[in-house]
Amino acid sequence: MANEQTYRVPAGDRRLILSYIGIGLAHLAVGILLGFMQGMQHAGIDLYKYTFLKHYYQGLTMHGVYNALIFTTFYIAGFLHFATTHSLKRPMQWPKLNWATFWLMTVGLLMVDWALLTNRASVLYTSYAPLKAHPAYYLGLVLVVVGTLILLANMLATYLAWRRENPGQRTPLPAFGALATMIMWGMASVGIAVEFVFILLPWSLGWIDTVDPLITRTLFWFTGHPLVYFWLLPAYMSWYFMLPKQAGGKLFSEPLARLAFLLFIPLSLPVGFHHQFLDPGVSTGYKAIHAFITFGVFMPSTITAFTVLASIETGGRARGGKGLLGWIKALPWGDPSFSTQALGMVLFALGGISGLVNASYTLNLVVHNTMFVPGHFHLTVGTAVALTFMAISYWLVPHLTGRKLWGRRLAVAQGWLWFIGMAIMSRGMSWAGLMGVPRRTALGSATYVLPEWITAFNWMAFGGAILTISGVLFFVVLIMTALRGEKSAEEVAVPLAEPLHDEAVPAYLDRFRPWVLGATLLVVLAYGPAIVQLVSVANPSSPGFTPY
Amino acid sequence: MHIHPYERFWIGLAAVLLVVFGAAIAVSSLALGIEIPGATSKVVATGLPADATNQQGWVRELGPGRYEVNLVARMWGFEPNVIRIPKGSTVTFYIHSQDVLHGIKIKDTTVSMMAIPGQIGRATYTFEEPGEYLFMCHEYCGMGHHVMSGKIIVEG
Numbered sequence: 001m002a003n004e005q006t007y008r009v010p011a012g013d014r015r016l017i018l019s020y021i022g023i024g025l026a027h028l029a030v031g032i033l034l035g036f037m038q039g040m041q042h043a044g045i046d047l048y049k050y051t052f053l054k055h056y057y058q059g060l061t062m063h064g065v066y067n068a069l070i071f072t073t074f075y076i077a078g079f080l081h082f083a084t085t086h087s088l089k090r091p092m093q094w095p096k097l098n099w100a101t102f103w104l105m106t107v108g109l110l111m112v113d114w115a116l117l118t119n120r121a122s123v124l125y126t127s128y129a130p131l132k133a134h135p136a137y138y139l140g141l142v143l144v145v146v147g148t149l150i151l152l153a154n155m156l157a158t159y160l161a162w163r164r165e166n167p168g169q170r171t172p173l174p175a176f177g178a179l180a181t182m183i184m185w186g187m188a189s190v191g192i193a194v195e196f197v198f199i200l201l202p203w204s205l206g207w208i209d210t211v212d213p214l215i216t217r218t219l220f221w222f223t224g225h226p227l228v229y230f231w232l233l234p235a236y237m238s239w240y241f242m243l244p245k246q247a248g249g250k251l252f253s254e255p256l257a258r259l260a261f262l263l264f265i266p267l268s269l270p271v272g273f274h275h276q277f278l279d280p281g282v283s284t285g286y287k288a289i290h291a292f293i294t295f296g297v298f299m300p301s302t303i304t305a306f307t308v309l310a311s312i313e314t315g316g317r318a319r320g321g322k323g324l325l326g327w328i329k330a331l332p333w334g335d336p337s338f339s340t341q342a343l344g345m346v347l348f349a350l351g352g353i354s355g356l357v358n359a360s361y362t363l364n365l366v367v368h369n370t371m372f373v374p375g376h377f378h379l380t381v382g383t384a385v386a387l388t389f390m391a392i393s394y395w396l397v398p399h400l401t402g403r404k405l406w407g408r409r410l411a412v413a414q415g416w417l418w419f420i421g422m423a424i425m426s427r428g429m430s431w432a433g434l435m436g437v438p439r440r441t442a443l444g445s446a447t448y449v450l451p452e453w454i455t456a457f458n459w460m461a462f463g464g465a466i467l468t469i470s471g472v473l474f475f476v477v478l479i480m481t482a483l484r485g486e487k488s489a490e491e492v493a494v495p496l497a498e499p500l501h502d503e504a505v506p507a508y509l510d511r512f513r514p515w516v517l518g519a520t521l522l523v524v525l526a527y528g529p530a531i532v533q534l535v536s537v538a539n540p541s542s543p544g545f546t547p548y
Numbered sequence: 549m550h551i552h553p554y555e556r557f558w559i560g561l562a563a564v565l566l567v568v569f570g571a572a573i574a575v576s577s578l579a580l581g582i583e584i585p586g587a588t589s590k591v592v593a594t595g596l597p598a599d600a601t602n603q604q605g606w607v608r609e610l611g612p613g614r615y616e617v618n619l620v621a622r623m624w625g626f627e628p629n630v631i632r633i634p635k636g637s638t639v640t641f642y643i644h645s646q647d648v649l650h651g652i653k654i655k656d657t658t659v660s661m662m663a664i665p666g667q668i669g670r671a672t673y674t675f676e677e678p679g680e681y682l683f684m685c686h687e688y689c690g691m692g693h694h695v696m697s698g699k700i701i702v703e704g
Contacts, residue, residue, distance in 0.1 A: 212666060215650075310554075362584065368653075410703070438651075441686075446684075448682055542665055545647055
């Protein structure tokens, strides 16, 4: 393991990775500002009139698309490209595709940007028909997804070449995690590919007149739930394979870490109906099956909670922490990359629990489409994922640019502010949701607001304001690092945790094929008959509407 | 594969918790009769009144304390949007959308469902407490989404 650190990712790849990350983060910056405006709107302060935005829902669409789709996908493309080449210690197998993939995704993104900025696609990120957007929006998103699939192909080719070059060796952990993530995503993307390429795009071009909104919705959620694991697994890569090293410790259990990643391949996929519990037209039997499998996907996250915490504890104890909880104090809280991720994990525990509520079939009746749902996912994607990607940037950008992190203490404060702001905002959202407040609604203009809701709205606005300050600090730290960061003589190291025990790993924990086959079988069983039934009674009679 | 005894215990505990939660869901659904919408679409309209897809909404009394409400959802209102029923009534709601996706949530009840063009949603609830029950659209349906609401007045 010792020479893990010595491989230098080629300069061209460094520029590529920085470009992916830069584009992702630029869109996050816009997304955060729009979030601030939403919070203010809920508190009765309309900031939209000072901008070129037509209305709340145009901003809300951009907030969701930029934060949840664009920031995540571009950041992940950069990070996984890095993890693959760095840990396999070889360039990509098809280097000519590297920049082609990037430009394909970027051209797609520019089309999406144009459609969103000109209010031609204010359909929210779920893109539910019969709301219809400009063709550029659908085509742009298709190009972004195609780019990720080319990246998957390139990663697989690189992995197979590495296997030939290193017979009998176990796949290095970061590359293993990156591959598991992308393989799962490749399978998941089938739903949205069929929906966008064969239904929504031709429909928006006028080639077909009408669609079946239940079928497009079902295809969306086929991809839409595994999508959250596409965001989450790169964060898990950091927690399992990097964070223990940053804490001064080792990975508590390598086999369980591998098992957790592999379990996500079959279990993330056949769960989409838990977003459609309240859809008429989908049978309750399939809803129950998906609810059951959703509970199953809680298991790899439970393993993660234990293994990652135990790994961090080895760090705290190695740093001299004593007693039942003394190791927590001994952790490197002054290291922004560590502290930010640790705080993200704390809120993620609450996000996981509120996710169980959402998935709980009958209990979902209470929270479905209420503010409870954004209260949940701002803890998961908005904290666990976003904070972890910010924290990764705190070592990855210095590593790639050769400049030391500027403003370490400011960076630590940034993580804490996000943690505090999100705890307040999510508390307000969850509370509002339990009082029956709908999500995706311009609450500041709603005609039916009850007096008992107002305090919760103010919590949301106040938390959102703190989050915005944190977001600004993050970009100040990163931009100053790139411009003014002290040139470091030595390369900023990539944190790579070694396993605590050098133990044998069963062969099935270092192979993807059996898990892909299992996942395919499970998807066919859990989705096949339901989709056949939906198509057999299809009612494609909805024309498009553009009420925005 | 070696698993630390504490971790083994933790995984077991998580599995037990999920079984308990699963059992609670089964009880709520099977024994307490809390229903979520199923495959009661227009195409397989078993048990639905034939006129539930009418252009107009209506409220009708089926018998003492039993009502049916046909809710039409369209941008950006419900029809009917004020519903009066006596306390103790059991009401079956049908909902369909005439344009984009909508949804309905009746505050402080178990009634919540999506209104999907081409499908009919159905939910039943017994209003034991008198008072005003706010309901609103809970799926984004365009610029006027936040004005789409109504109320049920349960008279004591």
